[in-house]
Amino acid sequence: MSAPNTKQIKLDEAEMQKAFEVIGDVQNEIDRLNEQASEEILQVEQKYNKLRQPNYKKRSDLISKIPSFWISVFLNHPQLSGHLDQNDENILQYLKRVDVEEHDDIKSGYRIKFTFDTNQYFENDVIVKEISVSESSETTCKSTPIRWKNESKNGQSASNSGKKSDGETRKRAHEAENNNDHGAFMAWFTDTSNEGNNEEFGEIIKDDIFVNPLQYYLAATTNDGDDESGGENDEDDDLEEKDDDQE
Amino acid sequence: MSAPNTKQIKLDEAEMQKAFEVIGDVQNEIDRLNEQASEEILQVEQKYNKLRQPNYKKRSDLISKIPSFWISVFLNHPQLSGHLDQNDENILQYLKRVDVEEHDDIKSGYRIKFTFDTNQYFENDVIVKEISVSESSETTCKSTPIRWKNESKNGQSASNSGKKSDGETRKRAHEAENNNDHGAFMAWFTDTSNEGNNEEFGEIIKDDIFVNPLQYYLAATTNDGDDESGGENDEDDDLEEKDDDQE
Structure with a gap:
């Protein structure tokens, strides 16, 4: 059998052994530099996360x-809007804050904190x-874990956090009664599998929406004709009327 | 018509206008911090690219x-080996250097330089x-552009760079004659579309193989039984004999 590489043999056994040792040493040095680079990049990211924090807080307030x-932002987001059903929309009317907090070691994950007004x-x-x-x-x-009110058949009373509990809350409660399907987006909260939309929703919110939510909100209010950035949602101007359509 | 959000209106028109202005200002500050962070991260990456350079050079030598x-590295790489056909293998026996150079602005791309021994x-x-x-x-x-020798029907002579031109070169030349199919991997060099394996091969080489090629080479030589890292290639020990199978 003819070995096609014999011509390439430029080193004897001992030299080969030595070459592999030195390649190993050089590789260790490269690995060390890679780790050092990752560490420095992490420090830069952490520094800017701290610097952005007061701005995020102010923006959220x-x-x-x-x-x-x-x-409005969610309904105007091209990837997200398609996943929202009427149940999501009803509930997300009460969403008043979305705060993203990266873990200290950024690569290890993040938390998204959704703050709601008192709702039924x-x-x-x-x-x-x-x-x-x-x-x-x-x-x-x-x-x-979401403590649904209609599961306890107590309507909208129970242990409200008490910020608001007025006629409006009661008015809308009848829509939720007999309604155990809470929508695709809300289902995301209770889905702890690693499939489907689970990471996707989170990444859209963290890497796209949270970077600049105002642009998606404005896409709604300026969507009076030729601006198509609102995606599937053709009813931006009628946002507040959507609940009525269902009744 | 009942607007479900009226209860949420906490600001009058003028206050709303002012709120949007301030949100815009805060957003500008966040954007500025994001750009500054990207710039600093780029500087760290460039610094380490420079520091790694002499090590890459030494390793490549x-x-x-x-x-x-x-x-051997390519044949032992789980994602790459499946794409290599016999024609690729014949040619890649002559590949002696693989050097990856990131563009100065890393996000703008990279070059992979493949250096070959004189071949037919x-x-x-x-x-x-x-x-x-x-x-x-x-x-x-x-x-x-690859200047194929068999397209000019001149066999292995022509304008060789002259590093080697021995019996071995001539011996293998007959395998390439009448062979205009140069293999899936070699096709990658001439493929300038943005589809399929075009980016994929490049990214595997840049982000995986080039980071530590030795590990894939060693996977070949130590693959005497239970180590499965060689992927689809069950003939690691017979690498040098593959050309003969074709004859």
């Missing part, structure tokens, strides 16, 4: 005062979805 | 003296595959 801000659907005022990534790149999700 | 190093297949001693990414994230590829 201001946004919480704009009626229907987050539901559940008792929680804060629902947290947390995505964790292990060192072996496995992703796990956990969510705050 | 040493590797070029190990017979069949790169073909083509006249080039260096083939460069360059992947460029535009600011709008569009990817374009270009490659050094």
Whole structure:
């Protein structure tokens, strides 16, 4: 049998052995530099996360005062809007804050904190979805358990956090009664599998929406004709009327 | 019509206007911090690229003296080996250096420089595959045109770079004659579309193989039983005999 590589043999056994040793040493040095680079990049990211924090806080405080801000953003997001059904829309009208907190070691995951106004659907005022990534790149999700009000058949009373409990809350309660399907987006909160939309929703919110939510909100209010950025949602101007359509 | 959000209106028109202005200002500050962070991360990456360079050079020099190093690495790579056909293997026996050079602005692309020993297949001693990414994230590829020897029907003579031109070269030349199919991997060099394996091969080489090629080479030589890292290739020990199977 003819070995086609014999011509390439430029080193004897001992020299080969030595060459592999030196390649190994050089590789160790490259690995060390890679680790050092990752460490420095992580430090830069952590530094800027801290610097962004007060701005995020200020932005979130201001946004919480704009009626229907987050539901408008979600309905105007090209990838997200298609996943929202009427049940999601009803509930997300009460969403007033969305806060993303990266883990200290950024690569290990993040938390998205959803803060709701008092509503007839559940008792929680804060629902947290947390995505964790292990060192072996496995992703796990956990969510705050949602304490649905209609499951206890207590309507909208129960242990409200008491911020608001007025006629409006009662008015909308009848829509939720006999309604155990809480919509695709809300299902995401209770889905702790690692399949389908579980990571996708989180990444869209963290890497796209949260970077600049205002642009998606404005896409709604300026969507009076030729601007198609609102995606499937042709009823941006009628956002507040959607609940009535269902009745 | 009942607007479900009226209860959320906490600001009058003028206050709303002011709130949006301040949100815009805060967003500008966040954008500025994001750009600054990207710039600093780029600087860290560039600094370490420079520091790694002499090590890459030293590693590449040493590797070029190990017979069949790169073909062994490719055949032992779980994702790459399946794409290599006999024609690729014949040619890649002559591959002696693989050098990856990131563009100065790393996100804008990279070049992979393949250096070959004199061979009967083509006249080039260096083939460069360059992947460029535009600011709008569009990817374009270009490659050094390959000057195939069998297309000119001149066998293995022509304008050899003259490093080696011995009996071995002539011996294998007959395998390439009447053979205009140069294999899936070699086809990659001439493929400038943005589909299929075009980016994939490049990224595997840049982000996986080049990070630590020795591990894949060693997977071949230590693959005497229970180590499955060689993937689909069950004939690691018989690497040098493969050409004979074809004759």
